[in-house]
Amino acid sequence: MIAIRRALADATLYPFWLDNKLAPGSEMHLVGPxxxxxxxxxxxxxxxxxxxxxxxxxxxxxxxxxxxGKVGHGASGRPGGIVSTSVMHGLYNANRIFPNDLAALERLGKANLDGWQKTIDEHGIDADLEWTGEMTVAVAKSHLQELQDEYELAKRHGHNVVLLDREQAQAELASPIFEGAMWSRERSGIVHPAKLAWGLKRVALSLGVRIYEHTPMTGVEDNGSTLTIITHDGRVKAPKVLFATNAWNAGHKKIKSRIVAVRDRVIATEPLTEEQLARLGWKNRQGVYDTRTQLNYTRLTSDNRIIFGGRVGYFFNNNTDPAQDRQIETYERLAGYFFNTFPQLHDVKFTHAWSGPIDLTMRLAVHFQRYYGGKGIYAGGYSGFGVTTTRFGANIGLDILDGKTGPDLDLDFARTLPNWIPPEPFRWIGAKLTMYALDEVDQKGGWRKLWINMVHRMGFPL
Ligand SMILES: Cc1cc2nc3c(=O)[nH]c(=O)nc-3n(C[C@H](O)[C@H](O)[C@H](O)COP(=O)(O)OP(=O)(O)OC[C@H]3O[C@@H](n4cnc5c(N)ncnc54)[C@H](O)[C@@H]3O)c2cc1C
Known part of the structure; x- marks a missing residue:
């Protein structure tokens, strides 16, 4: 524990991605109607x-x-920044929730990623994008079957995937706890999320979009043919409103009946030296997820820091405020997982630690809630998998708002809602028990396993 505290001692409690001199200044806040x-x-x-x-x-x-607040200061400036093609939180999850629409969802995912990349290229957005692929590593021998199943599914759907045994996985990224891996080698990788958000902001402004920052919506009035969004010093009247508020319950109180807002923690190391990097291997620089029940993910930055994330917490009434995570003790357990995963990096220090809001649904993927007779749409619920899927969510959300029709909009993902989630205090009690069980299930099993299985059967695929 002393070594962990020493490694975290000088960390800034702010996202590494946002702590950057390239951050643009603020736009004016809205004053008047x-x-x-x-x-x-x-x-x-x-x-x-x-x-x-x-x-x-x-x-x-x-x-x-x-x-x-400021553009990109929500989840978008805080993620791991691992880029994926799937619009449903991975092929495995897509198969779990919409097995009959898998081919269509794969097609939509590919089209979405192509459009995502095209805008980045056409507008010269420099977001340190690297097409290195994504790799799932098994942290126990008993998880290898899970990888095998995922691999076979991915193969059937034409993905460029390889299954790696323990030795091959170690050659890609050395860790004593990795028993094997599945590496999906195309159409995925890593990106600097804040630079992407700032680039998209520049593109939006250049296209004539008016952006008002530091302008929280405080209410909505339904005027029949239009909605009025009320802010502290102004009002916006529009016939169509997209609520893109992620884990915040703005827009309509019912949003939270389908979403649990959790906060996920991330730490960033100092830039590794060539010698430290050599202890890891990782020459192919994949984005990495592990198979722990309380999932960890990791990747390198362009200056060879390690970003390491994945310890969610739930706070009463869906409190999303990352300011609540400004005590260094919050990150000690995550740092412990880091050293457990990479003990050869015992001499590495952390420079940044932060948390970010995640809009968790039972579907683990985006959905669309219609409000005010269809004049307002909420698009969200990405459940921690939205770096590219947000473009898809925005696209479908706009189509629904504009009253478009077509076969894709008739698919279940666009028409249906994820399961209802109980309100407080049951939500808090259930979440606390689940978080506690998740933290210890891999080592201790027992009642924790039974509880996790029950939550799983209720619809949360933990
Ligand atoms: C720690 C962490 C790690 C993640 N890692 C990955 C990853 O590796 N790969 C991946 O694909 N996805 C990842 N994600 C998920 C991804 O970051 C999100 O799905 C995505 O950024 C969501 O974008 P968004 O625009 O919907 O939400 P946000 O970026 O949160 O934007 C919502 C905005 O709404 C604003 N807002 C809220 N209420 C109001 C109001 N009343 N008035 C005005 N504005 C309001 C907020 O200030 C915020 O800026 C991660 C998320 C987190 C938190």
Whole structure:
């Protein structure tokens, strides 16, 4: 424990991604009334993509974004930044929730990623994007069957995947706890998420989108043919509103009936030396997920730091405020997992530690809630898998808002809602028990395993 505390001692409790001199200045906050064709609440990836897509389709459309803080300061400036093609939290999850629509979801995922990359390339967004693939590592021999199943599914759907035994996995990334791995080698990788959000903000502004920062929505009025978004010093009247507020319960109180807002923790190391890097291998620089029940993920940055994340916490009434995670003790357990995973990096220090909000649903994937007679749509619920899927969520959300029809919009993912989640205090009690069980199930089993199995049967795929 002393070694962990020493490694964390000088860490800044702020996201590494946002702690960057390239961060743009703030836009003005909204003062007075204004009208728009489309109002978007929330300036993360979902809101930014919605604005860009709306303008790309119809440059004459007047689009306004209001953002409570600064663009990219929500989840979008805080993730691991692992890039994936799937729009349903991975092929395995897509098969779990919508097995009959798998082919369509695969097609939509590929089209989404192509569009994502095209905008980045066309507008010269420098977001340190590396197409290194994503790798799932098994941290116990008993998890190898799970990898085998995923591998076979991915193969059947034409993915460029390889299954690695213990020795091969170690050659890709050395850790005494890795028993094997599945490496999906194409159409996935790593990105600097804040640079991406700032690049998308620049694109949106260049297309004529009006962005108001430091402008939280405080209420909504339904005026019949329009909605009015109320803020502290202004109002936006629009016939169509997209609520892109992720884990925040803004927009409508019912949003939280389908979403549990959890906070996930991340730590970043100092840049590794060449010698420290050599202790790891990792020359192919994949984004990595492990198979722990309380999942960890890790990746390198362009200056060879390690980003290591994955210890979720739930706070009463879906409290999403990352300011609550500004005590260094919050990160000690995560740092412990880091050294357990990479004991050869015993001399590495952490420079940053932070948390971010995750909009967890039983589906583990985006859904769309219709409000105010269809004039308002909430698009969210990515459940920690939204770096590319947010473009898809924005796209489908806009299509629904614009009353479009077509075979894709008839699929279940667009029409149906994830299961209902009980309100407080049952939510808090259930979440606390689950978090406690998750933390210890891999080592201790017992009642924890029974509880996790029960939650799993209720619909949360833990
Ligand atoms: C720690 C962590 C790790 C993750 N790792 C990965 C990963 O490796 N790969 C991956 O694919 N995904 C990952 N994700 C998920 C991904 O980051 C999110 O799914 C994605 O950023 C969500 O974007 P968003 O625009 O929907 O939400 P956000 O970026 O959170 O944006 C919502 C915005 O709404 C604003 N807002 C809220 N309420 C109001 C209001 N009343 N008025 C105005 N504005 C409001 C907020 O300020 C915020 O900026 C991770 C998430 C976290 C937190």
């Amino acid at each position: 204004t009208d728009a064709d489309l109002a978007i609440v929330g300036g993360g990836f979902t809101g930014l993509w919605a604005a860009i897509l709306a303008k790309q389709e119809n440059p004459g459309r007047d689009v306004v974004i209001i953002e409570a």
